[in-house]
Amino acid sequence: MKENKIPYKTYLDESEIPTQWYNVRADMKNKPAPLLNPATHKPMTAEELSPVFCDELIAQELNVTDAFIDIPEEIQDFYKMYRPSPLIRAYFLEKALDTPAKIYYKFEGNNTSGSHKLNSAIAQAYYAKKQGLKGVTTETGAGQWGTALSMACSYFGLDCKVYMVKVSYEQKPFRREVMRTYGASVTPSPSMTTEIGKKILAEHPGTTGSLGCAISEAVEVATHTEGYRYVLGSVLNQVLLHQSIIGLETKTALDKLGVKPDIIIGCAGGGSNLGGLISPFMGEKLRGEADYRIIAVEPASCPSFTRGKFAYDFCDTGMVCPLAKMYTLGSGFIPSANHAGGLRYHGMSSTLSQLYHDGLMEATSVEQTEVFKAAEQFARVEGILPAPESSHAIRVAVDEALKCKETGEEKTIVFGLTGTGYFDMVAYEKFNDGEMTDYIPTDEELAESISKLPVVEENF
Numbered sequence: 001m002k003e004n005k006i007p008y009k010t011y012l013d014e015s016e017i018p019t020q021w022y023n024v025r026a027d028m029k030n031k032p033a034p035l036l037n038p039a040t041h042k043p044m045t046a047e048e049l050s051p052v053f054c055d056e057l058i059a060q061e062l063n064v065t066d067a068f069i070d071i072p073e074e075i076q077d078f079y080k081m082y083r084p085s086p087l088i089r090a091y092f093l094e095k096a097l098d099t100p101a102k103i104y105y106k107f108e109g110n111n112t113s114g115s116h117k118l119n120s121a122i123a124q125a126y127y128a129k130k131q132g133l134k135g136v137t138t139e140t141g142a143g144q145w146g147t148a149l150s151m152a153c154s155y156f157g158l159d160c161k162v163y164m165v166k167v168s169y170e171q172k173p174f175r176r177e178v179m180r181t182y183g184a185s186v187t188p189s190p191s192m193t194t195e196i197g198k199k200i201l202a203e204h205p206g207t208t209g210s211l212g213c214a215i216s217e218a219v220e221v222a223t224h225t226e227g228y229r230y231v232l233g234s235v236l237n238q239v240l241l242h243q244s245i246i247g248l249e250t251k252t253a254l255d256k257l258g259v260k261p262d263i264i265i266g267c268a269g270g271g272s273n274l275g276g277l278i279s280p281f282m283g284e285k286l287r288g289e290a291d292y293r294i295i296a297v298e299p300a301s302c303p304s305f306t307r308g309k310f311a312y313d314f315c316d317t318g319m320v321c322p323l324a325k326m327y328t329l330g331s332g333f334i335p336s337a338n339h340a341g342g343l344r345y346h347g348m349s350s351t352l353s354q355l356y357h358d359g360l361m362e363a364t365s366v367e368q369t370e371v372f373k374a375a376e377q378f379a380r381v382e383g384i385l386p387a388p389e390s391s392h393a394i395r396v397a398v399d400e401a402l403k404c405k406e407t408g409e410e411k412t413i414v415f416g417l418t419g420t421g422y423f424d425m426v427a428y429e430k431f432n433d434g435e436m437t438d439y440i441p442t443d444e445e446l447a448e449s450i451s452k453l454p455v456v457e458e459n460f
């Protein structure tokens with residue numbers, strides 16, 4: 001079976017962990033469109049962003065020219081606690097599928113937060129500390145980002161205020177306790193602690209919340225509290241930059257094995273793990289050095305790429321954040337309370353949106369029960385209990401491998417296994433009990449929310 005001597009797991013040496021992040025925007029001919037001031041519709045300046053974000057992170061957000069950015073030593077040291085993450089050859093899955101395809105996955109779930117989010121959380125906390133701030137505010141959906149950030153903040157001695165989407169707060173009490181154990185305060189969103197929360201509750205009593213609502217609340221608190229800034233766990237260019245560590249490690253490991261992937265697959269919520277995983281490969285594609293099929297996988301219940309519109313939109317429900325040009329379902333879109341927790345965001349990274357718009361990557365959407373079927377199969381043969389979000393990528397990796405079985409092609413597939421699913425047992429329970437449903441929004445629902453996009457003339 002291991003005729004080609006590829007090991008089950010490939011770990012890099014500590015000395016091979018990247019010391020620079022890669023900024024794919026530097027190699028893009030069509031740069032992602034700039035963030036716009038929601039009042040003037042002019043590109044946001046660093047000065048305008050400074051009440052909301054940390055200064056160094058703003059510089060990274062606006063940097064479209066430097067391909068490589070040094071990872072500060074303190075962050076490199078922290079990375080060494082839980083990185084490199086393994087690149088695993090899915091021999092058992094290949095066997096179960098009886099496919100000639102070769103499947104690899106990069107596993108980011110080997111840290112207490114249970115996902116890739118720690119890669120950016122530690123960077124953002126570091127820059128907040130370096131700026132002399134007291135603390136940061138944020139939102140969390142499924143809870144992974146809040147957990148990662150609370151770990152990072154406790155490491156650097158920063159206060160951490162988390163607004164957690166209400167449905168998750170109720171479904172995942174243990175996530176909440178992990179955050180509190182690391183010293184964070186956790187408030188279910190929408191809440192009565194902010195003006196925007198009160199307004200949303202008045203308009204939608206009984207709402208289970210959304211990431212868009214929670215972002216509005218966290219931004220309000222950051223901008224009204226001395227010594228605080230807001231941090232975000234996905235969507236932004238700076239987050240994709242930090243997550244490039246995933247792709248850089250993957251590429252180094254594959255190069256060492258002498259393997260060139262044909263297909264690279266990742267789940268897409270706001271786009272950070274996928275953006276990070278594909279960065280160095282996309283860089284080669286943009287520079288004309290190599291070609292890869294790259295597939296973003298999103299839930300059919302929140303299909304930003306596949307059914308959204310490429311347009312300027314608010315990043316939050318309260319419409320206080322800058323406007324970003326992205327594939328969006330409209331900032332008022334509140335997805336059904338299903339289990340694709342970390343993928344329930346109305347928009348998408350503007351970098352990935354531009355790459356998708358330019359035909360450099362593909363996107364597909366999958367239904368929840370199919371996702372859990374793949375998760376179950378994967379757990380049984382590969383031993384890791386995957387997060388529901390990650391299982392979207394597993395679903396499509398399995399489907400591509402099954403296509404290879406039909407055609408006899410020996411394609412090499414790499415996918416991102418972003419995290420573990422231990423806190424998602426309510427969802428697994430529904431699946432095991434045969435009670436899982438697939439809610440897919442109707443065309444009318446989407447048209448209604450997309451019709452409310454702001455009108456922006458792009459003549460800046």
Ligand SMILES: *Cc1c(COP(=O)(O)O)cnc(C)c1O
Pocket residue numbers: 114115116117144145233234235267268269270271272273274342343387389390418419420
């Ligand atoms: C947050 C999360 C995602 C989705 O977020 P992206 O920014 O799109 O990567 C996927 N998987 C896990 C485990 C997550 O925690």
